[in-house]
Amino acid sequence: MTTSTSIGTPSHPQSGTADALGRYRRSARWKPLEYLFWCLPILAYFAFPGNYLLLSQIAITSLFALSLDLIFGYAGVISLGHAAFFGVGAYTVGLLGSNGFGDPLLGLVLAAAIAALLGFLSSFLLLRGSDLSRLMVTLGVALMLYELANKFTSITGGVDGMPGVEVGPILGMFDFDMFGRVGYVYSVVVLFVLFWFARRLVYSPFGQSLRGIRMNTLRMPALGVPVNRRLITVYTIGAGYAGVAGALLAQTNSFVSLDVLSFQRSADLLLILILGGAGHLYGGLLGAIVFVIANYLLSDMNPQYWQFWLGLILVLVVLFARGGILGTARQWIESSRQRAQSRARTESPS
Incomplete structure (x- = not known):
């Protein structure tokens, strides 16, 4: 006597697990668009020789946005004081440079x-309350x-800042030039290395657990x-990333201020993160560029009222692209794929 299984239920649970693991591994692979994206800094180096600063x-702001994306986009911990870690990194480099290091x-x-x-x-303070209390804690630390x-x-240096931060040559060979050429290449290389590590992190079981924590x-x-x-x-890692971004700013500008x-x-x-799309890694990078x-x-164009137009752009993004640039693009692509599949099923002979 044979038993039948219900329609849509796999006869072997291991096959469903293997399929899910296969999909997960495929999603973790580098996509062609990602390779294209990382060709843009190389193209920008030759296309905009007078705008290295x-x-x-853009590269430093992208790294800074990436640090918050790990905390907010993946773990769901919102922060209004993330500049605290950015500033600590900048002042660390400033103090080192002022003392001959x-x-x-x-x-x-x-x-x-x-x-x-x-x-x-x-x-440890963040674990004691809700999102509102976390906002207050992060803001309080920064203030x-x-x-x-x-x-x-x-x-x-107070409001006058720390001018003339001494920064030696990279690996003892590459001096920072006044045009910012070496500083740009240096910033992009650091950004790529830390992005690669962050990408490995979010596609690991640790990163998937962060997504689960954010959802439930x-x-x-x-x-x-x-x-x-x-x-x-993840909060510690994000803080370290922000510190590196602040250090890059101090090294490339040779100046640190209260800002x-x-x-x-x-x-x-x-x-920036809302503009680009939180929880996508590349969302923070795209948001920083824009x-x-x-x-x-x-x-x-308008030195007196430029913040009005920037605010208008952000309002339009929130109204019509709530997932940010990258999130909205992914939703559009997914909806287009679903419509195409539905149309193919309708047109296929029964």
Whole structure:
């Protein structure tokens, strides 16, 4: 006597698991569009030889946005004080350069370590409340650091900043030039290396658990996921990334000011991530490109009221592209694919 299985139910559970694992591995592979995207910095190097400083700013802002995307886009931890880690990284390089330690790679490592340590210590406060309390905690940490930097003027320079930060040649061979050529290549290389690591991270089981925490925090402990440990880890990594971005800004500009710790920088970062699309990795990068270029063009066209037009663009994005540039594009592609499949099923003979 044979038993029948219900329609649509696999006879072997292992086959369903294998199919899901196969789909997951395919999604983790690099896509052709990704290779094309990373050709753009190379193209920009030759196409815009007089704008290396602007291109460096785009690369640094992209890394800064990537750091928040790991925290907000994947773990769902919103922050209004992410500039605290950015500023710590910048001041770390500034203090090193002022004391004769101008090696760029040493500055990046120490900036990442100190910012990550601050993120680790402050992450325990984030676990004690809801999204609103987390906003207040992150904002409070950034404001305290801002006032500390403003108070100890003998160390940080206060409102006058720290000019003339000495930065040595990269690997002892490549000096930073006044046109920003070396600084741009340096920033793009650091961005790519850290992006590659972040991509490996989000496509790992750790990254998938972060997605689960963002979608349903209460259910994940029942699946054996240590939620608090995951949040502490990703917050620490995101803080380290932000510290590296701040260090790059200080090294390429040879200057550090209180602006690196300002609330405006944190707010702009959140807008960049919303503009590009949170939770996609490339969303923060696209948002940084659009935001920095729009900022540059609008301020040049209308120096007095350029923020009005930038605000209008952001309002339109929220109204008509709530998933950001990348999220909306993916939704459009998916809906087009579904319509094509539905049309093919309708036209196919029964």
